[in-house]
């Protein structure tokens with residue numbers, strides 16, 4: 001997800017599965033019994049390349065894997081980790097599960113929402129830089145509050161550390 | 171037989187073939203296992219858990235729709251344990267259900283309503299929580315999706331995917347946010363898509379055509395056969411106050427399983443037409459005079475007896491009985507008989523072998539064939555010139571056909587709808603349409619199938635077989651059948667393939683007869 005480009009919902013769709021990405025996908029096929037089984041990785045590739053999965057990209061994935069767009073959409077909407085709307089250049093996930101909550105994740109979240117300019121959960125900052133969401137357990141309860149920015153893991157985040165961390169994500 | 175297993179279901183002992191799902195075995199024992207996702211014409215995903223039943227010695231309840239019977243199984247569908255499971259499933263389903271039965275078209279034929287009434291909780295434990303809300307969506311030409319009522323059984327998704335082969339529906343999102351999604355670039359416009367409305371066990375997928383037209387308990391239901399094409403799908407005619415308001419599929423595993431096509435489904439408005447011929451009209455010099463049947467059949471009999479060259483122009487919707495007796499009425503003459511067969515594109519239902527909306531858009535092509543009616547319409551129209559008598563049996567004529575009628579010495583119209591262009595006829599006799607009579611059609615696989623009278627005939631209209639048989643009786647003294655059953659039984663004398671067959675033999679799903687005139691009934 002690092003370095004994902006910000007895209008608009010109405011931008012024309014340029015195929016994802018060409019060149020390198022196509023080769024990546026083709027290399028996966030022999031590892032699975034059916035093309036359909038490559039659906040989840042294929043969706044990841046789209047998200048990696050475009051930052052989100054547009055309806056046009058869903059149609060492309062369907063075409064490439066011999067499925068129907070409706071089927072692909074059903075699967076894509078099942079998993080919360082696929083973005084079906086454009087998100088900021090950097091995607092921030094803050095843990096809000098009980099242990100972190102007890103250790104003050106609320107305050108961390110508030111600080112991040114303020115510092116990024118996002119204001120509310122799920123919204124993208126006006127400069128297109130950040131989108132913030134709250135997630136359930138990131139599996140690091142001993143390091144409350146953990147924050148995932150793109151693929152980078154930050155542990156023991158406190159409101160005071162927020163500004164410094166965000167500065168690393170232009 | 172070794173491939174039979176013995177099981178006991180709610181105390182009833184039966185033997186069923188190995189591999190039978192419990193739910194089907196229970197049916198044979200006369201026990202209904204409440205269910206939602208299971209449908210005999212769809213693959214079973216076992217997602218709704220409504221069909222959980224207790225099998226003695228099994229560690230927990232099992233889904234009856236996918237669990238096959240084993241020899242010696244003792245199964246309880248209606249004991250406390252199974253009932254409690256169903257009660258819980260119903261409680262879950264109702265957490266978000268709007269309970270808008272008073273404005274829901276499904277009310278009265280809703281499986282959620284029925285099972286809840288039968289064995290659900292009387293009250294809710296969730297009254298403090300707001301229900302999930304989603305707007306109604308337009309899914310296609312005749313389908314609306316009321317998401318709030320959906321119980322996510324996925325029957326509709328599986329029908330489009332596994333049966334229609336046009337997977338435009340999906341389950342979107344998950345958990346309590348889940349709903350049925352449709353590909354935004356597609357509509358539910360597959361030629362068989364309307365079946366999702368029937369498959370939906372609740373009022374979630376509803377027909378725009380039927381929207382708020384009638385309450386289910388005000389409908390009268392009559393077994394019929396679709397007149398849309400030569401496939402001969404079995405249908406149910408729903409009437410309200412003697413007006414046909416809806417056609418639905420009637421199961422026949424050998425013909426249409428549980429489905430009908432959208433074209434057939436929509437093809438009922440003509441049955442309600444008000445511009446009907448209501449009394450026999452006979453020509454006296456320049457004008458047509460209304461008269462009674464005694465006089466009318468006498469005139470018809472006299473015409474038929476003396477005519478030496480006769481042409482019959484018939485509708486492919488005429489019953490086998492009517493085609494037979496009209497043909498017999500002119501026995502002895504040189505007869506050219508044909509039915510008009512409109513053609514259209516074929517539209518198969520991929521998942522069911524030998525089921526398609528057929529090119530030939532008439533229901534009784536094969537029946538007409540058995541009785542000596544051809545499908546060479548232009549040749550029959552050409553033969554009108556110089557004929558002594560033309561019998562128009564409810565055929566829909568175009569202007570060229572009507573113009574050709576002038577070449578015949580006499581024209582008799584036996585028909586349903588009043589047609590000004592035929593005012594020059596010698597006799598105009600009112601007949602009943604498919605919804606107003608009992609009769610049979612023979613489908614393309616030579617299956618003879620019965621349809622039943624769904625509403626009263628207008629005015630003095632009579633089945634065409636009755637009119638023709640009475641005329642023959644008047645002119646030649648041949649016995650006339652009094653009922654459609656007698657008329658059908660008498661067809662055996664005209665068509666060897668039908669010999670010895672009675673309505674009772676046909677039942678509700680029909681009988682295949684040999685297409686050759688020599689053969690007897692199978």
Ligand code: SF4
Pocket residue numbers: 319320321322323324325326327350369370371372374375
């Ligand atoms: S719309 Fe009807 S058939 Fe489809 S999943 Fe919902 S309840 Fe089942």
Ligand code: SF4
Pocket residue numbers: 396397398399400401402403426429430431432433434435526527528
């Ligand atoms: S396939 Fe033919 S017989 Fe069946 S419903 Fe359609 S029109 Fe009627």
Ligand code: FES
Pocket residue numbers: 204205206207208215216217218219220221222233234235236
């Ligand atoms: S009918 Fe068996 S689980 Fe749905």
